Amino acid sequence: MSLVIASFVMGASLVACDDPRTDAESAAAKLADAVQIQDVSSVPFEGLESAAVNTELQSIFKALEPAKPTIDVGELTLEQDTAKVPLNYTWDIGGTQWKYTVSARLAKSENEWVTTWSPELLVAGLQDGEVLRRATIAPPRADFLGADDAPIVTTRDVVNVGIDKTRLGSADAVDSATQLAMLVEVDPAAFSAQVSAAGPEAFVAAITLREEGRTITDEQVNAIPGGFTTTEKLPLAPSRTFARGILGTVNPVNSEQIEASGGGLLQGDLTGNGGLQQQYDERLRGVDGLEISAENPDSGESGPAPRPLFSTPPVPGEPLRTTLDLGLQELAEKTLADVGPASALVAVRPSTGAVLAAASGPGSNGYNTAMLGQYAPGSTFKIVDSLAMIRNGATPETIVQCTPTLNVEGRTFKNAEGYPEGSLGDVTLRDAFAHSCNTAFIAARDSVTQEQLESVATSLGVAIEAPKLGAEAFLGSVPGQAEGTEHAASMIGQGKVLVSPLSAAVMAASVAKGATVSPQLVTNPETTSRSAAPSASASPSVSGSPEPSTVASPQPTATGPVSPVTAAESAAIGDMMRAVVTSGHAGFLEAVPGAPVQAKTGTAEFGNDTPPKTHAWIVAIHGDLAVAVFVEEGGLGATTSGPLLQSFLTAAG
DSSP: OHHHHHHHHHHHHHHHHTOHHHHHHHHHHHHHHHHHTTOOTTSOBTTBOHHHHHHHHHHHHGGGTTOOOEEEEOOOEEETTEEEEEEEEEEEETTEEEEEEEEEEEEEETTEEEEOOOGGGTSTTOOTTOEEEEEEEOOOOOOEEOGGGOEEEEEEEEEEEEEEGGGOTTSOHHHHHHHHHHHHTSOHHHHHHHHHHSOTTOEEEEEEEESTTOOSOHHHHHTSTTEEEEEEEEEEOSSTTTTHHHHOEEEEOOHHHHHHTTTSOOTTOEEEESHHHHHTHHHHHOBOEEEEEEEOTTSOTTSOOOEEEEEEOOBOOOOEEBOOOHHHHHHHHHHHTTOOSOEEEEEEETTTTEEEEEEEOGGGTTOOHHHHOOBOOGGGGHHHHHHHHHHTTOOTTOEEEEOSEEEETTEEEEOOTTOOGGGOEEEEHHHHHHTTOHHHHHGGGGTSOHHHHHHHHHHTTTTSOOTTTOSOOBOOBOOSOOOHHHHHHHTTTOTTOBBOHHHHHHHHHHHHHTSOOOOBOBOOTTOOOOOBOOOTTOOOOOTTSOOOOOOOOOOOOTTOSOOOOOHHHHHHHHHHHHHHHHTSTTGGGGGSOSSOEEEEEEEEEESSOSSOEEEEEEEEEESSOEEEEEESSOSOIIIIIHHHHHHHHHHHO
């Protein structure tokens, strides 16, 4: 009896270890795992080599790379030595999910379960010889809008001018390329090399021109053997230079961007590069529509059209609204058009903080000097000094001493060349401000501490965050600790004190409003600002190849909470800024029509040359407009930046 029972138990164990359902389910799970990683070389197939099936699978799915499916195995149905199991596919392709279910068939062959191969194992209804085809439908890129929703960047017609090598006939490709390059004014040698290297059926573009206003005609292009034009639409600003440092550009994606996107970008997509175009690229670009179809690549052009399998419509991008005034921005750029060094002109509306214009001149080489430049403000910083002195009890009538020179710990400070002798000696604070007496303000360093300079600067909107700006910006840096000659230098806007043209305009705007102004550029309510003040040790950027500063949260001042500028304080400073025009360096601004202009000039030395190079500054208030003009290598603020400001304000009306 014991032997019979033992034999029965042993037989039951052997059956349990060889349960057909368990083995079939294990085979189905192995199949799903292998298809997920797109490598079925270890899966046994009925009557086929696994390597051959693997090659076919990879060919079918190739168009969907780098995406791979997730496969859930459903409830298996077992019938003697055959099984059927649903495989639930989920693809995540560029953020779009494609789901479907197929049925896999398995059969028991000798001692293992093998898969019956069919393309329908991968996609329902897929036929022999067919592969998947993926196409995207890009929505139009959303517009940039300016003040009053005026379109800034919008879809515009362009013409690609180049050589179509199929149209060359017997003509020499290099000769045609040279002729076309000279017509459109590109490098003949470089373009000829491109044309020579291209295939025999290639179209090689030499330049892309705006349709509106182009002077090179189709007739001129077609007169050159192989010369040809194609048309398309691109998101463009009103001109090639319009606010380029702020807006950035839109270009076809490159291979690095495609790889970094993890499938979010494909060849032929457009993406933002630099500025707001890059910062808000996802919002502006929208979501591509997706089309997946089945096609037989061997059927040729006469074969059946691709058979649709799955599609989603494109989702348009959302416009980005800004405060830029098209007329003022164009006027600002026109004002700086002939300035050689890096330069900027920023206009802010004090009542709202709206940035109406932020132009960087041609010498900035495409860099956003207006918002990201970091420079010593020179005597424009005497606005900060004056507010500190007023908070210490001074008024515009307070008598201060303006000496020709002042020695601080062995370093001699002096006034600018040509300082009027009649404004030396005991003068009012208003007169010292109007003529920009360096020694008078440096002499106040014992009563105006460095900590107070830092606190007062923030009262005027300098070196604090701008939560409504919505763009990268440098808003100034004023160290809270400095002694001796460094503190003395801070009193005249040098040392480690740094501002951007934007923050200089905000300083003037705060005086105009009688309250601390926080600038705003992007007005969409859901956008967030990425602007802040970097550390006080940041260095000024170098014209031509600067990098944006590291954005960081501002540190609390050493003197505690910041007190915003008041209307009474602003009135006193405004009185002194008006004196700069009526009796000081900026008398030429009296000719500007409209509201009386209030201003402050500034000249800041930099570098190690003898004599040193200088930054030229001027800030002004004209009604509900605050403006800062900056020239990186510009001599005196009054003589270099001043006439630019006068021209701008006069034309702005």
